[in-house]
Amino acid sequence: MAPRNSIPLAAGFYPDWWHKQYGISFDKKYYFDPETRIEARLAMDKALHQRFGDVGMGDPDPQPRPMITAGMITLPAVFGCEIVYQNDALPWAIPLNLSDDEVMKLDVPDVLHSWPMTEWMRQIDYLKEKFGTVVGDINTTGIQNLALKIRAISFTSITSRIRTSAIIS
Numbered sequence: 001m002a003p004r005n006s007i008p009l010a011a012g013f014y015p016d017w018w019h020k021q022y023g024i025s026f027d028k029k030y031y032f033d034p035e036t037r038i039e040a041r042l043a044m045d046k047a048l049h050q051r052f053g054d055v056g057m058g059d060p061d062p063q064p065r066p067m068i069t070a071g072m073i074t075l076p077a078v079f080g081c082e083i084v085y086q087n088d089a090l091p092w093a094i095p096l097n098l099s100d101d102e103v104m105k106l107d108v109p110d111v112l113h114s115w116p117m118t119e120w121m122r123q124i125d126y127l128k129e130k131f132g133t134v135v136g137d138i139n140t141t142g143i144q145n146l147a148l149k150i151r152a153i154s155f156t157s158i159t160s161r162i163r164t165s166a167i168i169s
Contacts, residue, residue, distance in 0.1 A: 011057065019088035022047050028085040031070065034123050038064045066127035068136040070120055075140050076149040078114045079106070095152030103151060 015026035024043060029036045042062045049058025073083045076093035085091045098106075111117055120138050127134045141149075 016088040025087040066131040070138045072141040093149045097152045
């Protein structure tokens with residue numbers, strides 16, 4: 001393979017663009033039904049090629065791509081945040097607005113055995129069985145984003161407590 005003499009370029013489009021331009025929905029079914037997600041991704045690859053194929057985007061004949069994706073809602077959901085799904089937006093977590101006392105009573109969750117991680121693992125198993133492989137990621141979000149979803153009103157105190165707990169553990 002010849003060495004690359006250029007920098008690879010990638011572009012992404014948000015759900016509102018996909019929904020407005022092509023009617024592709026990013027509702028709860030997109031995240032929880034692997035077949036729905038695969039069909040949506042096929043339509044997206046084809047649409048990108050039709051619209052931007054001249055600059056190398058998309059695929060004229062896309063093949064199913066077994067993909068797992070979760071947005072940044074996994075850990076907020078594990079901690080009990082309600083997750084909101086819409087046709088034209090990434091999912092988001094409604095903050096819990098816990099008090100200092102409530103935050104201090106939180107237990108470290110068993111992430112791998114908590115919803116929605118159990119769902120993501122079920123989907124990974126399904127996709128591996130059907131396609132032999134899985135691509136994508138499960139974004140667990142960062143410490144400050146998680147603190148914002150748990151504490152919301154004043155997350156600096158929880159951030160320092162989380163850091164302290166992580167160091168002690």
